[in-house]
Amino acid sequence: xxxxxxxxxxxxYGGDSSQFVDLYSxxxxxxxxxxxxxxxxxxxxxxxxEVSVLSVERLADFKRTRTAVCFIHGGYWHGxxxxxxxxxxxxxxxxxxxxxxxxxYRMMGVGGGWPSSYFDLAASMDALYLxxxxxxxxxxxxxxxxxALWLASVSxxxxxxxxxxxxxxxxxxxxxxxxxxxxxxISFADRGLSGDVVRIFxxxxxxxxxxxxxxxxxxxxxxxxIPALVVHGKKDSIVPIDMSRKFVQTAKSKGxxxxxxEIDGEGHFDLLDPRAHSWGLARHWIRSVCNKRxx
Numbered sequence: 001x002x003x004x005x006x007x008x009x010x011x012x013y014g015g016d017s018s019q020f021v022d023l024y025s026x027x028x029x030x031x032x033x034x035x036x037x038x039x040x041x042x043x044x045x046x047x048x049x050e051v052s053v054l055s056v057e058r059l060a061d062f063k064r065t066r067t068a069v070c071f072i073h074g075g076y077w078h079g080x081x082x083x084x085x086x087x088x089x090x091x092x093x094x095x096x097x098x099x100x101x102x103x104x105y106r107m108m109g110v111g112g113g114w115p116s117s118y119f120d121l122a123a124s125m126d127a128l129y130l131x132x133x134x135x136x137x138x139x140x141x142x143x144x145x146x147x148a149l150w151l152a153s154v155s156x157x158x159x160x161x162x163x164x165x166x167x168x169x170x171x172x173x174x175x176x177x178x179x180x181x182x183x184x185x186i187s188f189a190d191r192g193l194s195g196d197v198v199r200i201f202x203x204x205x206x207x208x209x210x211x212x213x214x215x216x217x218x219x220x221x222x223x224x225x226i227p228a229l230v231v232h233g234k235k236d237s238i239v240p241i242d243m244s245r246k247f248v249q250t251a252k253s254k255g256x257x258x259x260x261x262e263i264d265g266e267g268h269f270d271l272l273d274p275r276a277h278s279w280g281l282a283r284h285w286i287r288s289v290c291n292k293r294x295x
Contacts, residue, residue: 006094013127014120018110021124022083022102023068023131024094067135067174067290068099068128072121072151074142076194077108077201085272086141092274092283098290101128101136105147114202114212121151129171137289138176139282141272142239145181149218149228152176156225175227175289177282178218179271180239183230183247185217193240219247223254229285230258231278233266259285 007025071090075081083104093100105120106112112120128136140148155173182188186206189198199205206213214220228251232244241262251258263270263278270276 009131011124011127011131013123016106016111018082018104018106018112019120019123020104021070021127022090022104023128023133024090024100024102026094026097026099066133067137068101068133069093069286069290070101070103070124070128070136070138072103072105072138072140072144072148074140074144075107077112077143077197080109081107086139086144088272088274089139089279092279093286096283096287098287099133101133108197108201113200117147117201118150118216121147122154125151125155125171133171135172135174137174137286139179139286140177140181141179142268143182145178146183146185146216146218148176149178149181149183149224150216150221152226152228153218153221153224173226174292175229175286176224177229177231177286178244179231179278179282180233180236180244180268181218181230182239182243183217184219184243186213186219187243188239189213193238219250222247222251223256224251224258225256227289228256228258229261229282231261231263231271231282233263233268233270233278235265235267235270238268 005027007027009023009025011021011023013019013021071083071086073081073083073085075085083102086102090100090102103121103124105124106116125136138148138152140146152173155171185198185202188194189206202212202216203209204212230244230248232239232241234241244260248258248260261278261281263276266276266278271278273279
């Protein structure tokens with residue numbers, strides 16, 4: 001067995017330094033034989049409206065897989081966190097030959113908040129589509145889980161209402177995984193679980209700007225209409241596991257196809273360890289969704 005060769009693109013979807021996606025594409029042996037993988041790859045910038053897509057001219061004929069797994073990091077809305085949190089899980093899937101995108105977006109302190117951070121996630125999907133990706137499986141941790149569920153919901157509704165299931169203008173979300181995700185922003189804010197951060201991020205408390213919470217809180221967006229997996233550690237002291245349980249119960253009552261994994265002895269950040277039992281189970285679910293869509 002040889003070493004898996006990877007093509008890496010940094011796709012910028014806006015002018016801010018935090019608006020980009022790192023896309024990792026395993027290169028099959030046939031393609032790698034005609035490429036000099038040791039020399040640096042110099043990207044060119046292709047303009048598509050307001051989106052700048054990084055591509056590589058000499059790899060223009062490389063056909064990507066139909067489905068990519070997209071990671072969305074958390075960080076409690078603060079700009080101190082970035083996509084590097086997800087890199088161990090990214091590396092794990094890339095080593096298994098899966099095409100992976102790791103998304104960076106603006107958070108508080110670096111231009112994010114309402115509604116900029118949500119616009120960034122939507123723009124990242126358009127940028128991936130322009131780069132040749134047609135379907136995605138979303139994986140988010142903590143706040144990233146909330147963003148992944150929101151993105152899955154709005155994408156599913158847009159695709160369904162417009163009939164754009166195959167040849168539309170953006171990617172289709174095939175599945176979504178939340179790792180200790182914040183599934184109920186209203187309860188999270190009311191219980192003061194983040195101090196003042198949610199209020200600052202969304203511009204008010206639920207009673208002050210209810211339309212904003214309703215628009216982005218995953219519990220308010222059910223049913224999702226796509227397969228979902230909810231993963232939570234029973235030792236999580238940051239995001240209460242009862243939120244995930246309520247979300248799963250409500251989703252099932254509304255007809256969603258949703259599975260849940262609860263792991264004894266794992267806390268909030270243990271779910272980011274590729275050696276964790278929870279990730280092994282989540283990886284199996286992700287691969288099954290990817291294989292189903294690529295068949």
